[in-house]
Amino acid sequence: MKKDGAAKSTSSDGSSSYKVKKSRWYDWKWQLKNRITTVEEISKYVALTQEEKQGLDLKERLVFGVTPYFLSLIDPFSPNCPIRKQCVPTASEGVATEFDYEDPCAEEKDCPVPGLVHRYPDRVLLLATDECASYCRHCTRKRLAGSSKHVLTAKMMDKIVKYLSDNPKIRDVVVSGGDPLTLAEDKLEMILSSLKKIRSVQVIRIGTRVPIFLPMRIDEALVSMLKKYHPVWMSIHINHPREVTPDVEKALNMLADSGIVLGSQTVLLKGINDKPEIMKELFIRAMKNRVRPYYIYQCDPARGTAHFRTSVKTGVEIIENLRGFISGYAVPTYVIDAPGGGGKIPVSPNYVVEHKGKKWTLKNYRNNRYEYIEP
Numbered sequence: 396m397k398k399d400g401a402a403k404s405t406s407s408d409g410s411s412s413y414k415v416k417k418s419r420w421y422d423w424k425w426q427l428k429n430r431i432t433t434v435e436e437i438s439k440y441v442a443l444t445q446e447e448k449q450g451l452d453l454k455e456r457l458v459f460g461v462t463p464y465f466l467s468l469i470d471p472f473s474p475n476c477p478i479r480k481q482c483v484p485t486a487s488e489g490v491a492t493e494f495d496y497e498d499p500c501a502e503e504k505d506c507p508v509p510g511l512v513h514r515y516p517d518r519v520l521l522l523a524t525d526e527c528a529s530y531c532r533h534c535t536r537k538r539l540a541g542s543s544k545h546v547l548t549a550k551m552m553d554k555i556v557k558y559l560s561d562n563p564k565i566r567d568v569v570v571s572g573g574d575p576l577t578l579a580e581d582k583l584e585m586i587l588s589s590l591k592k593i594r595s596v597q598v599i600r601i602g603t604r605v606p607i608f609l610p611m612r613i614d615e616a617l618v619s620m621l622k623k624y625h626p627v628w629m630s631i632h633i634n635h636p637r638e639v640t641p642d643v644e645k646a647l648n649m650l651a652d653s654g655i656v657l658g659s660q661t662v663l664l665k666g667i668n669d670k671p672e673i674m675k676e677l678f679i680r681a682m683k684n685r686v687r688p689y690y691i692y693q694c695d696p697a698r699g700t701a702h703f704r705t706s707v708k709t710g711v712e713i714i715e716n717l718r719g720f721i722s723g724y725a726v727p728t729y730v731i732d733a734p735g736g737g738g739k740i741p742v743s744p745n746y747v748v749e750h751k752g753k754k755w756t757l758k759n760y761r762n763n764r765y766e767y768i769e770p
Contacts, residue, residue: 413463420463423612427528427577430460437461441471441483450484456699458541459484461529465608468637477635477667482529487702497538499695501736508554510547514738518567521555523547523575523586528608531632533662533703535695535732540573547586556589563595569630571602576612580620587624599624602660604632606646613646618653628656631686635668636676644684651685658689661727663713665694665705671716678717678725688727690739695732707731707742715744719760 419425431437434451443451451459461482469483470476505514512520525536525545534540559565568590575583590596601621605612621627629650633639651657659681661668668674678688691713694704710729717726730739749756753769 413467421611423609423614426462426464426609426611430462430529431466432458432460437466437483440466441469441479443483444474444485446485446487447474447483449486450488453484453486453489456484456488457532457534457537458530460527460541462609464611464642465529468640475666478637480667481531481533481634481664484532485702488532488699490701491698492696492701495696495698495701496734497698499535499697499734500732501734502536504736508551508558510545510551511555511558513558513562513565514736517564518569519559519565520569520571521586521590522572523570523583524573524578526572526577527574528577528605528612531604531662533664533694533697533700535697536573537697537699545573549585552586552589556593559590559593559596566595566597567600568596568598569600569602574603574605574608575601576603576605576617577609580617584620587621587627591624598626598628600628600630602630602632606631606643606650607633607638610640610642610646613649615649618649618655621655622653625654626656627654628658630658630660630689632660632662633677633681633686634661634664636673636680639677639680639684647684647686657684657686659686659727660690660692661688662692662694662703663705663710663729664703667703669705669709669713671713674713675717675721678727679721682722682725688725691727691729693729693731693742696734711742711744715760718744 413420431440434448437443437451450456465478465482469479473479502512505512507513510522512522522539522545524547525539525542527540530541539545559568570586575586587599590599647657661677663669668677674691681688691710693707693710694700696704714726714729729742731742732739746758747755748758748764755767755769757765757767759765
């Protein structure tokens with residue numbers, strides 16, 4: 396898009412609109428260094444509404460930042476643009492309800508050592524950084540993201556390694572944040588190599604939105620490094636089919652070709668992806684690029700996110716409109732991450748009509764009824 400906001404880029408390559416060389420546009424470090432972070436900067440590209448100006452002026456809100464690449468996908472004239480609504484704050488972000496929490500999933504109470512959340516018996520969450528490429532306005536870790544309060548030091552990593560070594564039942568480590576793929580390769584490799592040395596750790600998973608916000612970060616150097624620590628799985632946060640650009644497809648296929656198992660995580664967001672047809676298109680595109688839809692999350696009740704949260708019924712209806720109409724591989728599990736630290740709880744349509752003795756009466760995706768008799 397031109398700097399006066401007069402036109403927006405029609406492709407994922409917005410380099411000409413930003414008047415930079417393509418080589419610089421596809422330099423992920425240039426993208427991070429040139430993130431749009433102020434109201435003055437974004438006003439050059441987006442015709443801001445009064446509500447957006449008020450949101451950007453809020454004193455207590457999640458840090459604002461968006462890569463030039465992701466900003467190039469925004470419709471500068473439509474406040475209903477699903478990309479724009481995810482990254483440009485509005486006045487609604489300053490409204491807190493009685494059901495909002497600073498730490499909605501109560502992660503801090505399950506931190507045996509700094510930077511590590513141990514909630515489930517066999518797996519842990521390692522918070523590698525509080526930095527992201529861009530900042531989702533619905534972020535569940537608003538208390539940490541972009542705050543520079545959480546910097547994973549070598550000393551912290553030593554304590555994490557000791558804890559994991561002393562608890563051999565832990566076999567699965569999710570590396571998240573923030574976004575671990577914003578780290579320099581040597582820092583990320585330090586984390587992965589330390590985990591790989593622990594005999595009981597069998598699987599490393601990386602939670603990231605970088606392939607969506609900053610697809611140029613997925614390059615040969617990064618992929619070659621990640622391959623050394625297989626089995627590596629990657630959970631990619633993706634919310635809308637418009638996010639799946641040719642650049643994103645290239646990044647996803649590079650990851651898949653390297654043997655990294657890809658899954659998606661999607662947050663259900665009001666006015667963005669709360670329609671079955673949008674979710675269906677998203678998951679079909681994900682499958683096409685070898686990304687297995689994994690979770691739809693009910694939006695966590697983080698402070699200032701009430702305007703994003705739908706009814707639970709909306710999520711159930713979306714699953715009802717997916718099951719049977721697209722491949723089972725493309726139907727994720729709809730979950731609520733229980734406030735207070737209860738963990739992920741699946742919420743599904745009820746296909747059992749009646750159960751008497753050995754007879755089960757069931758309904759299928761077309762609402763037809765069938766009987767199954769147990770032996």
